[in-house]
Amino acid sequence: MEQSLVIAMVGILGIGAQWVAWRTGWPAIVLMLAAGFLAGPVLGLFDPEHAFGDLLDPMIAIGVALILFEGGLSLDFRELRHAGDGVWRLVLLGGPIAWVLGAFAAHSIGGLEWPVAILFAGILVVTGPTVVMPLLRQSSVKARPAAILKWEAIVNDPIGALFAVVSYEYFRKVAEAPGSGLIEVVPPLVIAAIIAGLIGYVAAAAIAWAFPRGAIPEYLKVPVLLTSVIVVFVLSNQIEHEAGLVAVTVMGIALANMNITSIRSIHPFKQNIAVLLISGIFILLSASLEFEELAYLNWNFGLFLLALLFLVRPATILLSLLGSSVPWNERLFLAWIAPRGIVLVAISGLFALRLEDIGYDGTALIGLSFAVVVATIVAHGFTIDLVARLLDLKGSKRPxxxxxxxxxxxxxxxxxxxxxxxxxxxxxxxxxxxxxxxxxxxxxxxxxxxxxxxxxxxxxxxxxxxxxxxxxxxxxxxxxxxxxxxxxxxxxxxxxxxxxxxxxxxxxxxxxxxxxxxxxxxxxxxxxxxxxxxxxxxxxxxxxxxxxxxxxxxxxxxxxxxxxxxxxxxxxxxxxxxxxxxxxxxxxxxxxxxxxxxxxxxxxxxxxxxxxxxxxx
Known part of the structure; x- marks a missing residue:
């Protein structure tokens, strides 16, 4: 099938699934998964790898970078202050706790080898605002727990990506130089991350200087911004593999907090870009699934999903919020609600390809990430209203x-x-x-x-x-x-x-x-x-x-x-x-x-x- 026809089909399936989700209230991510899976392995309408060849990997990588940049652009620290100390605890304490517990569960229960388990657990820290926000609107949860969930999702999007980058770079260096220890591997990683972050910050500062002074005409601001993100991503990756994800995340967060009036005017466009990228990447990844990859979804992984829902998430919330001002009914609510979304699948798809290059079996990650997304959306999406009502956390449903x-x-x-x-x-x-x-x-x-x-x-x-x-x-x-x-x-x-x-x-x-x-x-x-x-x-x-x-x-x-x-x-x-x-x-x-x-x-x-x-x- 011609590439142009495949691109058209990806657009129709992705945006069509989003439209059906809007009309029906069903989760868009599940509909996109079903559409891509039917078009790819079930009906064989197209094969993304065959259609795009070597371009598929960089296409997905740049798409993930733009999604992370858009997520960083949503992280305004002035809004974060209103969510209280709950979000900071969930990020500073909850993120590492979830990473460690998730890695143990993925290895000992899910049966993944340690490098893959550690990288996958890092990505699982992500919850994702593209899934959390619709659930909160659907259930009308009270303001404070809704704000904590919203900001945990926004902040943890880049945090999970950083955990994955650190994990991958560590195992890549160990694979290149067997016998290397933490002393030989970690400092170069830290230095590379700092350099990538500085590149992202300098790019953000340059845009913050140029946009308000009229150095860029209005009609070129969005193209300049998007091109800058891609250049920063590619340039940082030349310094260190996947350091570009750190750079674009820092760039987005820095721009969001530099009080640039011009940025506000392009928010509608960047949200449209995010919808297009999310739809396209999700369809491409789900269409790339193979039935062999679904063989990993055995009873071991079923037990891992149960551990993720009933052990890892509750332990993460209860330990990180210990001694905080968050009431117990809100803690129990947060301990249950943690749906995963597009960022988990996109980053898993990206690193599944990377792991194979350094000698690890990463083929399971795409299928496993889709399974986690479906399981958490179904489990949390169909129970959030009931749990909120039982814990007396229902807000007004009337518009x-x-x-x-x-x-x-x-x-x-x-x-x-x-x-x-x-x-x-x-x-x-x-x-x-x-x-x-x-x-x-x-x-x-x-x-x-x-x-x-x-x-x-x-x-x-x-x-x-x-x-x-x-x-x-x-x-x-x-x-x-x-x-x-x-x-x-x-x-x-x-x-x-x-x-x-x-x-x-x-x-x-x-x-x-x-x-x-x-x-x-x-x-x-x-x-x-x-x-x-x-x-x-x-x-x-x-x-x-x-x-x-x-x-x-x-x-x-x-x-x-x-x-x-x-x-x-x-x-x-x-x-x-x-x-x-x-x-x-x-x-x-x-x-x-x-x-x-x-x-x-x-x-x-x-x-x-x-x-x-x-x-x-």
Whole structure:
């Protein structure tokens, strides 16, 4: 099969599996494994090694380097501080403990020879945010244990890779010079790691200097960054085998903590690159599996998986958090949840090829790593909700609303959302404007939402919808445009009419949020109506009392704002879309005061009687 056709199939299978995962809520990594395995060894549609030959190894190596760089770029120490000392303990103490215990289990129970067991155990330290984050969103775990799991996954991505690099380099040097001891082998490794780290840091510093000063045009920033990562990786590997993984990890972490505003603007692109690389590498590796490699998945390895789940992980957590401030129910939760993901498979695939070059049987690593991924995702993915509930660590599952701008109208809206038990947060940089929110006991954040510090101080995870409703329409559009990628273009809303093509001063729809209300009420409209006594009302629909009946009960002037599904999902009525109401939904409307409503209802009944009389005659 032609290489171009194989590349197309890899893209279709990888992105297709990601899309199916999004639609169904199933773990993407399991779907990608199934797709690659079916396309490769089962149906024989393509063989990556045959298609790409000698290019397969460097392709996977560079892909892993870019994934580790992207992971390092996510590690902002300012956010890490909010997770407390639990994460530092899990990294500084838990990482080495997991490495040692995992190596003993892999050798004595799994039957791997010591070099392979030590290298594999180092990689097993990785949990991976690409798997942990979806599980946390799915189960709605409370903030602190969720933060610890999230940051353990982000930090341990590069840590596990470093453990693997150290292990491999040690055994490679021993293989090249039999009889070498720690004194001959370790110091050169340490020096090489330091040099690689310095190369990565210098590259990051050069980018941090060049980007803000306009030395690189905007359209070249992403290509320059990606090319720099590849150059740093290849250059460091010339100094020492696999030292490039250390260099790119340090480069990513350094850039994340250098406060470069330009880096924030390329986050969407680097996340897209990460999705493409993860999908591609996973399909290539799973398609490269051979049935002979699955022979390693015997009862010995089954026992090793049980030891990994019930001995290694619990012992790691309980020993590393001994004497910490983390409560016992959270420790037990952390002791159970440790799903592995794409980084484990990618690094295992990379070193499986390397081990064979120095005389060790690394063919088992790819099959074993896939088995660990599937076992941990199934075990933890299907039990995380139950365990969180049993340990009283469940957070709110209902999607919330973050409201930008503290005004009388937004306070009224927030009170209605609170009454509907939907999480709500009001954000405003003015302490004075937040006075009413404080008086009403509403959650609030005092700060500028567009400030980069807000990313580190305000957890946006519980909020699925953003409503920008300050008195400045251009600012509202700017907020919606900024958060459209993170929250979703279809779930950022602002007050203001739909774009008028004849109005040269109207803001283009490409930078605006969705317009609230079908009528497109603006800020002045809602404030003026609120001053005349308009209020938010909720109406519950049933089989007997449908949407048409609800409309009949409301006055003609009332405007539908949103509906709340029984699951808590929010659907807004906008100028461009009207959700389909059904039994069990709660309709929230913005309506005139009761007296006016009574008059409107009487007039509506009178019109209905007159219409019926006309039809009768």
């Amino acid at each position: 919330g609303v973050i409201i930008v701008g503290s005004t009388p109208w937004t306070i009224s809206l927030a009170l209605m959302m609170k009454e509907l038990k939907s999480p709500v947060m009001i954000v405003d940089p003015s302490w004075q404007r937040l006075a009413l929110a404080r008086q009403k006991g509403l959650p609030f954040y005092h700060g500028e939402i567009l400030n980069e510090a807000t990313e580190h101080n305000l957890d946006l995870t519980p909020y699925a919808v953003l409503v920008a409703a300050t008195e400045n329409e251009a600012y509202n559009a700017l907020v919606c445009n900024e958060f459209a990628y993170e929250i979703g273009r279809d779930t950022v809303f602002q007050l203001g009419d739909a774009v008028d093509d004849d109005d040269r001063h109207a803001l283009p729809s490409s930078i605006r949020g969705r317009a609230l209300f079908e009528s497109g009420f603006g800020v002045e409209d809602v404030n003026e109506r609120l001053a005349r006594g308009w209020v938010f009302r909720k109406t519950k629909l049933s089989e007997e009392f449908d949407f048409e009946a609800a409309q009949e009960r409301l006055p003609d002037a009332a405007s539908m704002l949103l509906l709340v599904r029984e699951s808590g999902t929010l659907r807004f009525f906008t100028h461009a879309a009207r959700p389909e109401p059904r039994a069990g939904d709660i309709i929230v409307s913005f309506a005139p005061p009761q007296e006016r409503s009574a008059q409107d209802a009487a007039a509506k009944r009178e019109r209905k009687r007159n219409k019926a009389a006309e039809q009768g005659t």
